Amino acid sequence: MTSDFDAAQLVTQIQAWGQELALSQIGVAGIDLSAAEPGLSAWLAAGFHGEMDYMARHGMKRARPAELVPGTVSVITARLDYLPQDTPEGWQAIELQRLQRPGEAIVSLYARGRDYHKVLRHRLQKLAERIEAAIGPLGHRVFTDSAPVLEAELAQRSGQGWRGKHTLVLNREGGSMFFLGEIYVDIALPPSEPVTDHCGACTACIDVCPTQAILGPQRLDARRCISYLTIEHAGPIPEDLRPLIGNRIYGCDDCQLICPWNKFAQRSPLADFDPREGLTGVTLVELFAWSEEEFLRRTEGSPIRRIGHQRWLRNIAVAMGNALRQGDDAGIRTALTARAEHPDALVREHVGWALMRYRESPLP
Structure with missing residues (x-):
């Protein structure tokens, strides 16, 4: 007692x-x-x-x-x-700009x-x-x-x-x-007072979602969400959704980046959340080159490790295919070709899809 x-x-x-x-x-x-x-x-x-x-x-x-x-x-x-x-002022705009650089890999903040x-x-x-x-x-x-x-x-x-x-x-x-x-x-404590809703008529998060996973206020179809597809989903990513993933290889922050309330987001006093080397501002080619051993070493103590090396390669292959659709990149084609005969069927299928993107006419 x-x-x-x-x-x-x-x-x-x-x-x-x-x-x-x-x-x-x-x-x-x-x-x-x-x-x-x-x-x-x-x-x-x-x-x-x-x-x-x-x-x-x-x-x-x-x-x-x-x-x-x-x-x-x-x-x-x-x-x-x-x-x-050390998050800079204007961090939301900086992160959104990453989406305009197809060869850069984006890991959720x-x-x-x-x-x-x-x-x-x-x-x-x-x-x-x-x-x-x-x-x-x-x-x-x-x-x-x-x-x-x-x-x-x-x-x-x-x-x-x-x-x-x-x-x-x-x-x-x-x-x-x-x-x-x-x-x-197992003790009775007085509950805190809830706060009121302050979203008003704003629909920025619904409008910006690349895959339209937010069906309406507080209605999310996780099956379309890029965070779900790149982290929770184990099998092939549905082909109709792959082009919408862009260069996001682990998670998606779009609905938070566009939210006006995040101008009040606070910096953490903890060094734990400082970005690891190799996860910010790096190219898809660099990350696609990681062997399984390097993936495990680089992601030790990271939430990324849970998806495993195969899904990591799957996600990057999709982003590479999307980059090739934007314009030819010999480095990306070479990296994909090097893994075209990967022993894992999931990786092979997504690499094959990515290489096919190059053969299609580029976007206007």
């Missing part, structure tokens, strides 16, 4: 500890998420989760914290800003540094230990995009922000460039 404590005072103390651990914001949510269940059911029924079978497999457990972790009474939520420390799962989970565990030291034994479990948790729903309910039309959480002081994490606890 935990000792007696003032719950409201404890939340204030937890928020102070969170600041000391470089967490951007701490909130508290209750565990009754039943109002979110119909929307989750409809999304799954429509097949919008694609190959993310775990989402259907876990079913409504995502919306029922006490089923996922028996004994859970409250959820402590946290967000962690991830823009690198969040994935250029250390794996956020490790960074945020470690800090949340430290926070849980501080709470336990203050009040006595604490039943808890820490999550960071690692289990059937309705993270955005919990974040919204706990005042971290509102759901943008792209489905991501938006914060007035921090835009959307942050990670979310949770601590499920």
Whole structure:
């Protein structure tokens, strides 16, 4: 049993500890998420989760914290800003300009540094230990995009922000460039006040999506999303979507780059999210040349490693094909030809497609 404590005072103390651990914001949510269940059911029924079978497999457990972790009474939520420390002013425009350089490889901003799962989970565990030291034994479990948790729903309910039309959480002081994490606890804490929606009539994120994956406000068909296609999707990328991927080889930031609220996105004080050498401003040819050993070495401790070398080559091959469609590049053709007989069928198929792009007439 935990000792007696003032719950409201404890939340204030937890928020102070969170600041000391470089967490951007701490909130508290209750565990009754039943109002979110119909929307989750409809999304799954429509097949919008694609190959993310775990989402259907876990079913409504995502919306029922006490089923996922028996004994859970409250959820402590946290967000962690991830823009690198030296991010320049006008970074959104700079990132959008990369899309105009077909031979440059684009890795999503969040994935250029250390794996956020490790960074945020470690800090949340430290926070849980501080709470336990203050009040006595604490039943808890820490999550960071690692289990059937309705993270955005919990974040919204706990005042971290509102759901943008792209489905991501938006914060007035921090835009959307942050990670979310949770601590499920067996103590009753007063929930934080939710904030109101501030998207208004803006549809910039819906309009900019290259594959039109955002079907309407808060309606995302993951099967069309470039982040899903380049990270979660294991097989061949649908041919009709390949040209729309452009030079994005891991993830896609377009809906965040265009969002007006991200002019308030905050730089992280942590060096963990500083970009690794070789992941920013490099050519497709350079990254396509990585052997599996080099891929594993370069992506150690990175979220990119989880897709494996074959999918890495698959993604880059698509981007190379798109670059060739823009105009001939002997370096790209040579690099593709060198992998035309790759032992993996997935890689071979995408390399073959990319080389066929060169044989087609270039875009006007």
